Amino acid sequence: MAKEKQNLNKSLKELGEITSWFDNQKEVDVEEGLKKVKEAVRIIKESKERLKEVENEFEEIKKEIDLEGNDY
Amino acid sequence: MEEVDVAEKVFAISEFITLLNIGLKRSRAKVIGEVCEMKTGPSGHIYFSLKDEKDGSVLSCIIWKSSYYVCGVRLAEGMKIIAQGSPQIYAPTGRLSFIAQTIQLAGEGELKKEYERLRKKLEMEGVFSLERKRPLPQYIERIGVITSMKGAVIADFSNNLKRFGFKVQIIDSRVEGQSAVQDLLTSLNTFKKKDIDALVIMRGGGSLESMMAFNNEILTREIAGFPVPVVAGIGHHKDQPLAAMAADISVSTPTAAAMLVSDSWQRAVLLLERYEQITVRRFEDIMEIKSNMQEFLRKSFSGFEALLLKVKQNLKQTEELMNANNPERQLRLGYSISLCGGKVVKSVQDAKIGSDLDIKVSDGTIYTKINKING
Numbered sequence: 386m387a388k389e390k391q392n393l394n395k396s397l398k399e400l401g402e403i404t405s406w407f408d409n410q411k412e413v414d415v416e417e418g419l420k421k422v423k424e425a426v427r428i429i430k431e432s433k434e435r436l437k438e439v440e441n442e443f444e445e446i447k448k449e450i451d452l453e454g455n456d457y
Numbered sequence: 458m459e460e461v462d463v464a465e466k467v468f469a470i471s472e473f474i475t476l477l478n479i480g481l482k483r484s485r486a487k488v489i490g491e492v493c494e495m496k497t498g499p500s501g502h503i504y505f506s507l508k509d510e511k512d513g514s515v516l517s518c519i520i521w522k523s524s525y526y527v528c529g530v531r532l533a534e535g536m537k538i539i540a541q542g543s544p545q546i547y548a549p550t551g552r553l554s555f556i557a558q559t560i561q562l563a564g565e566g567e568l569k570k571e572y573e574r575l576r577k578k579l580e581m582e583g584v585f586s587l588e589r590k591r592p593l594p595q596y597i598e599r600i601g602v603i604t605s606m607k608g609a610v611i612a613d614f615s616n617n618l619k620r621f622g623f624k625v626q627i628i629d630s631r632v633e634g635q636s637a638v639q640d641l642l643t644s645l646n647t648f649k650k651k652d653i654d655a656l657v658i659m660r661g662g663g664s665l666e667s668m669m670a671f672n673n674e675i676l677t678r679e680i681a682g683f684p685v686p687v688v689a690g691i692g693h694h695k696d697q698p699l700a701a702m703a704a705d706i707s708v709s710t711p712t713a714a715a716m717l718v719s720d721s722w723q724r725a726v727l728l729l730e731r732y733e734q735i736t737v738r739r740f741e742d743i744m745e746i747k748s749n750m751q752e753f754l755r756k757s758f759s760g761f762e763a764l765l766l767k768v769k770q771n772l773k774q775t776e777e778l779m780n781a782n783n784p785e786r787q788l789r790l791g792y793s794i795s796l797c798g799g800k801v802v803k804s805v806q807d808a809k810i811g812s813d814l815d816i817k818v819s820d821g822t823i824y825t826k827i828n829k830i831n832g
Contacts, residue, residue, distance in 0.1 A: 397768065400775045407782045412801055415784040415794060415817065425779045429772055436768060443761060450754055 393439070396432045400425055474548045481553075485543045488516060488555065489563050492536045501525075503532060507540060507555070518542075520557040537563040572672055576699060579674070584681045585702045591686040593706060595721035597654035602627040603644040604659040610711045614659060614690075617715035621722040626651065632660035637670035645679050655718065656683060658704070659690035659711045671698035680704055690714035788819035797827070805832030 403425045407418070468476065490507030493515075497503055501522035506515045518540055525532075532538070540557035547554055579585060604610050606629040618625070628644040631637040641658070648656055658680070660671070670676065671691050680687050681703040689704035690711050701707040708714050780786060788794075794817040795802040802808055808827050816823040 393768070397771060400772070404775055404778050407778065418782060418784045422779050422783045422785075425775060429776050429779070432768075432772055436765065436772070440765060443758075443765070447758060 393432055393435045396428045396435070400428055400432075403428075471548055474546050474551070478545050481544045481546065483543070485541075487539050487541045489537065489539045490516065492532050492538055493534055495532055495534050505532060507538070510537070516555050517552065518555040518557050520560060524558055525560075532560070539563050572699070575672065575674055575677075576702075579677060579699060579703070584678065589681070591705045593686050593688065593717065593721075594654055596725065597718060597721075598622065599624045599653045600626070600718060601648040601651060601653040601656040602659070603630050603641065603648070603656070604711075605630060605632045605661075608661045610659050610661045610690075614657070614711040614715045617712045617719075619715075619719040619723060621719060623718070626653065632670065638673045638676055641670060641676055642679060645676075645683065649684060653685055655686045655688060657688045657690060657714050657718070658700070659714060660692060661711075668692070668698050671700040673700070676700050677703045688714050688717060785819065788817065793818045805830050 403421050406421055410418070463476075488507060490509055493506050493508050495503065495505035503520045503522075503525050505518050505520075507518050508515050520532075520540070520542075538560050539562075540555060540560045542555055542557040542559070544553055545556050546552070583589065600623055602611070602614065602625055604614070604627065606627070611627065615625075626648075628647060630640040630644045632641070645656075660668075668691070677699040680689070680700050686705040687703075689698075689701040689707045690709070690713065691698045691701045691707070692709060697707065706717065708717055784794075795808075796815045796817070797808050797812050800807060802814070808814065808830055810827050810830060812827050814825045814827050816825060
């Protein structure tokens with residue numbers, strides 16, 4: 386899990402790099418821009434999936450903790 | 458007196474008895490026994506028998522009125538005495554009687570001597586040794602009690618026995634005087650066959666004389682060898698009864714005996730109370746830890762939720778940004794990109810009349826020439 390968590394982190398970092406690429410771009414390089422956009426969309430899609438997983442996992446943990454809580 | 462050959466001489470009865478009495482007079486002795494069949498003759502002399510306590514051998518005794526008066530002892534049946542005197546045959550009946558010159562209670566001096574002798578003997582044998590003493594088991598339930606139901610002993614014992622569900626069996630036994638020995642031995646034998654955890658033998662206070670039974674050798678040995686621990690509540694005199702010394706535990710009163718058997722239970726109750734307090738405290742500690750943990754969890758959860766939200770927002774922003782930056786989208790919206798000499802045309806200065814101008818649109822490139830520039 387730690388590794389995958391790092392992946393999400395890495396993805397956010399990559400997305401950050403892409404957005405700053407756009408911010409710093411003076412010349413419009415359509416081909417490169419398109420590549421970057423496509424890359425960003427792929428990363429966003431993966432990240433959303435991963436985020437969903439993390440959220441689900443977190444919900445499970447919360448449920449477990451709650452059950453233990455009732456055992457007291 | 459002439460020397461006579463006794464074996465050859467034929468004696469008249471009276472002569473022979475006289476001769477015997479001369480010899481008997483030399484058999485001065487002290488004898489000890491229990492007084493029985495006592496009667497006072499018309500002359501005031503006392504006629505009684507002394508009985509051997511062990512095998513019941515009997516010696517007829519007489520104490521003349523004068524001697525009786527002087528000795529200061531008032532005889533009674535069942536009394537154990539030491540008589541000092543010599544035997545004599547009474548010619549008219551041919552009966553041998555021990556003529557006691559003095560009698561004394563087999564108490565105090567003699568009693569003590571006898572007590573000391575027996576004590577030393579049993580001590581040497583290790584009957585009283587501490588190594589063979591057994592502790593009273595903890596949490597005993599079934600108690601055998603030997604005591605006299607007459608008197609306050611049993612009430613003292615029961616009143617001080619705490620309510621811990623004891624199962625007490627009592628055998629009523631005589632405890633006073635010499636005759637108590639047989640009773641006590643029978644009771645011990647009965648309890649030997651019963652399923653008990655401990656045996657308690659008790660008597661009330663009394664004179665040293667009345668304690669005689671508890672200095673009995675057989676009884677002392679029986680107690681020392683009893684299968685379960687024996688508690689003696691026989692009472693403390695200066696000289697502790699031998700039976701009490703042989704018992705595993707000796708206390709002075711029935712109250713003390715009752716406290717003793719209740720003791721482990723009593724302590725258990727105290728321990729339980731203490732453990733209960735500790736448990737309550739521990740539970741409170743646990744509740745506190747639990748609430749701390751819940752607080753920690755709540756903080757962790759909300760922190761993580763905030764983190765997730767941040768990531769989500771970040772992704773959403775990036776998505777929007779990508780949408781805005783997507784050149785395809787721009788082109789689809791009708792914007793186009795013009796290139797002059799491979800450079801993006803952003804200003805009129807980037808263009809020259811007559812040059813090629815390539816216009817990129819959503820589905821391809823339109824190649825043109827620049828005719829005119831307004832700027």
